[in-house]
Amino acid sequence: MKEPLVKLCGNRSLADLAKTTSSGATHLGFIFVKKTKRYVRPENVGRWVNLLRPRQKLVGVFVEPSIQELEEVLHFVDLDVIQLHGNETVSELLKIKEAFGLPVWKVIHHHKDGEKLMEVFQGVADGYVIDSKVEGAHGGTGVSFDWEAVPKYRDLAHEQSVSCLIAGGITPERVEELMTFNPEGIDLSSGVEVNEQKDIGKIQSLMREVERYVASIPGR
């Protein structure tokens, strides 16, 4: 078992980013989906990351973006990963990979055919984020799915030799329970927020739980 990837997503301000970068998170996420509550302007994100020079990988979250939309963001922000959080097709993923040469993570909204959908993206997606399916929303809902399903998603991604992060309603209080299913990585937004801002206390208590889990891995 390896140390889990930790993605802190939905950074909305320089203050949020200062808190998330100071944690041991491996990935920091930004929502570039217009008309959603965590949308951030790419020019602002470009400025923030230059001020902070984060060591962590930067992930841009999009829903069915056009190539032009992606170009506009990448002009300002040097993303490490493009995360597609909508109903994108294999051919759309291929076009995006060809256009930018960046790793593309596909979000699978957990449902009974989630595994079949991962098979469809085999050899194309460079990673997966498994999130809850909530009517009328794409992500950042604070709603979790049945974590009994985590091992099957993790193993399928492992067979494809790509990463798999679990998202949806994870909180510092519940992360210990989630870790019993040995996810490769976790992705949080609402669970480390208070009043729509990232909360340093919640981030620190999340990272303490993750460290406790890491310390319990045999051979450490």
Ligand SMILES: O=C(O)c1ccccc1NCC(=O)[C@H](O)[C@H](O)COP(=O)(O)O
């Ligand atoms: O966060 C949003 O507002 C959002 C909007 C549209 C598409 C995706 C969005 N969030 C994606 C994320 O990566 C979240 O981290 C993930 O869904 C987990 O969210 P939460 O349940 O709040 O921890």
